Amino acid sequence: xxxxxxxxxxxxxxxxxxxxxxxxxxxxxxxxxxxxxxxxxxxxxxxxxxxxxxxxxxxxxxxxxxxxxxxxxxxxxxxxxxxxxxxxxxxxxxxxxxxxxxxxxxxxxxxxxxxxxxxxxxxxxxxxxxxxxxxxxxxxxxxxxxxxxxxxxxxxxxxxxxxxxxxxxxxxxxxxxxxxxxxxxxxxxxxxxxxxxxxxxxxxxxxxxxxxxxxxx
Amino acid sequence: xxxxxxxxxxxxxxxxxxxxxxxxxxxxxxxxxxxxxxxxxxxxxxxxxxxxxxxxxxxxxxxxxxxxxxxxxxxxxxxxxxxxxxxxxxxxxxxxxxxxxxxxxxxxxxxxxxxxxxxxxxxxxxxxxxxxxxxxxxxxxxxxxxxxxxxxxxxxxxxxxxxxxxxxxxxxxxxxxxxxxxxxxxxxxxxxxxxxxxxxxxxxxxxxxxxxxxxxx
DNA sequence: AAAAATATTTATACAAATCTAATAATAAGA
DNA sequence: TCTTATTATTAGATTTGTATAAATATTTTT
Ligand SMILES: [Mn+2]
Ligand SMILES: [Mn+2]
Ligand SMILES: [Mn+2]
Ligand SMILES: [Mn+2]
Numbered sequence: 019x020x021x022x023x024x025x026x027x028x029x030x031x032x033x034x035x036x037x038x039x040x041x042x043x044x045x046x047x048x049x050x051x052x053x054x055x056x057x058x059x060x061x062x063x064x065x066x067x068x069x070x071x072x073x074x075x076x077x078x079x080x081x082x083x084x085x086x087x088x089x090x091x092x093x094x095x096x097x098x099x100x101x102x103x104x105x106x107x108x109x110x111x112x113x114x115x116x117x118x119x120x121x122x123x124x125x126x127x128x129x130x131x132x133x134x135x136x137x138x139x140x141x142x143x144x145x146x147x148x149x150x151x152x153x154x155x156x157x158x159x160x161x162x163x164x165x166x167x168x169x170x171x172x173x174x175x176x177x178x179x180x181x182x183x184x185x186x187x188x189x190x191x192x193x194x195x196x197x198x199x200x201x202x203x204x205x206x207x208x209x210x211x212x213x214x215x216x217x218x219x220x221x222x223x224x225x226x227x228x229x230x231x232x233x234x235x
Numbered sequence: 236x237x238x239x240x241x242x243x244x245x246x247x248x249x250x251x252x253x254x255x256x257x258x259x260x261x262x263x264x265x266x267x268x269x270x271x272x273x274x275x276x277x278x279x280x281x282x283x284x285x286x287x288x289x290x291x292x293x294x295x296x297x298x299x300x301x302x303x304x305x306x307x308x309x310x311x312x313x314x315x316x317x318x319x320x321x322x323x324x325x326x327x328x329x330x331x332x333x334x335x336x337x338x339x340x341x342x343x344x345x346x347x348x349x350x351x352x353x354x355x356x357x358x359x360x361x362x363x364x365x366x367x368x369x370x371x372x373x374x375x376x377x378x379x380x381x382x383x384x385x386x387x388x389x390x391x392x393x394x395x396x397x398x399x400x401x402x403x404x405x406x407x408x409x410x411x412x413x414x415x416x417x418x419x420x421x422x423x424x425x426x427x428x429x430x431x432x433x434x435x436x437x438x439x440x441x442x443x444x445x446x447x448x449x450x451x452x
Numbered sequence: 453a454a455a456a457a458t459a460t461t462t463a464t465a466c467a468a469a470t471c472t473a474a475t476a477a478t479a480a481g482a
Numbered sequence: 483t484c485t486t487a488t489t490a491t492t493a494g495a496t497t498t499g500t501a502t503a504a505a506t507a508t509t510t511t512t
Binding site (some may be wrong): 262274277278281295 | 488489490491494
Binding site for chain 3 (some may be wrong): 274279293
């Protein structure tokens with residue numbers, strides 16, 4: 019049996035092992051991400067290793083092995099399918115879905131997930147633009163280009179958001195940020211990275227923190 | 236916070252306090268029902284009392300108070316709505332739904348429940364014939380007449396089942412028992428209570444244990 | 453090699469849920 | 483009423499899961 023907490027650790031390890039150039043994942047970084055102490059992380063790592071879900075060597079060598087990756091991907095699949103369900107079928111807004119999906123992602127039933135997928139007609143992306151893994155574990159590659167790294171003077175389409183907390187999403191909605199919305203980059207201030215953008219005819223100044231959390235294409 | 240275990244205790248107390256003639260509910264009976272020791276039940280009762288969910292006096296005086304009943308009814312509501320959802324929307328069979336609903340019933344989100352209710356178009360009964368409480372806690376009264384207590388030589392309609400374990404439901408399905416199915420009572424053997432019935436043109440002999448788990452109208 | 457960063461162990465804690473065994477209280481029957 | 487059987491409660495312990503602080507160990511960096 020894999021507990022909910024263990025599943026959350028596996029998700030975290032998966033996420034932290036994305037977009038890092040060769041640099042391995044260490045105890046401190048994982049602990050920081052999960053808001054626990056390194057000692058706690060270390061104990062759980064020992065447990066996960068014993069269960070055959072991860073492998074790791076000291077100093078930056080935490081990685082999922084095949085069975086751990088399988089669990090993590092299934093949890094992402096469940097999480098994103100539930101989010102899509104809440105959004106599409108139950109009239110939830112995109113800032114409400116993540117929290118409930120955090121609970122639903124831990125429900126154990128293979129049939130439930132696959133039938134949910136079918137009911138939703140096999141969606142490719144969730145309401146935040148994250149790719150939904152298929153039953154076989156395969157999924158589209160996630161979007162990478164953020165608004166922060168976008169070229170100036172060009173029109174982009176918002177395809178996803180990185181942060182899915184309700185605080186961020188409520189603010190994002192307020193300033194017109196949403197999936198498939200067109201956005202024009204106007205300028206970026208060298209001094210502090212604040213950007214001027216145009217969404218729906220309105221010109222706004224956004225912080226680099228916001229810009230980094232918006233994926234465009 | 237009410238834990239899943241506590242919710243399950245409240246459900247049990249609710250159920251055990253139905254159809255009993257004045258006789259109060261005691262620790263031993265509750266413990267027996269939940270497959271735990273009386274000592275364990277006793278501790279939990281103390282805890283539930285402290286939380287203001289139940290009241291009780293020694294020797295058969297365990298009862299839900301208003302807030303405990305509210306919690307129990309909400310859990311039943313969630314359980315039965317989820318069962319209906321699994322059955323109607325996700326192609327589950329009626330012997331598969333209970334187990335998954337045992338997990339789903341503990342998910343915390345008011346909006347989720349109420350929207351689910353709406354999606355299913357406010358169903359009155361779940362796939363086992365149990366009434367689904369409304370958001371305000373009110374529900375139809377449950378069916379009471381079992382096949383065991385039915386008159387002989389009459390045609391009835393099956394309206395609900397008492398046991399919702401997959402073992403029972405798989406057997407029930409096998410012999411043609413299902414909601415809204417017509418059934419003719421033919422005879423009852425005095426010696427051991429076995430009954431002869433006719434379902435879908437087929438005559439069968441069923442045990443009193445089975446007959447007691449089928450509600451008719 | 454020393455200092456700094458990082459990782460791990462040890463010892464401790466807490467919450468939640470359960471058990472066994474001993475004890476207490478009450479109900480029921482002789 | 484007195485005794486016995488039933489029922490309930492307490493005390494003490496255990497298990498599981500998760501977490502911490504402080505001490506120790508190891509590796510990396512300077
Ligand atoms: Mn999410
Ligand atoms: Mn989670
Ligand atoms: Mn059920
Ligand atoms: Mn339950």
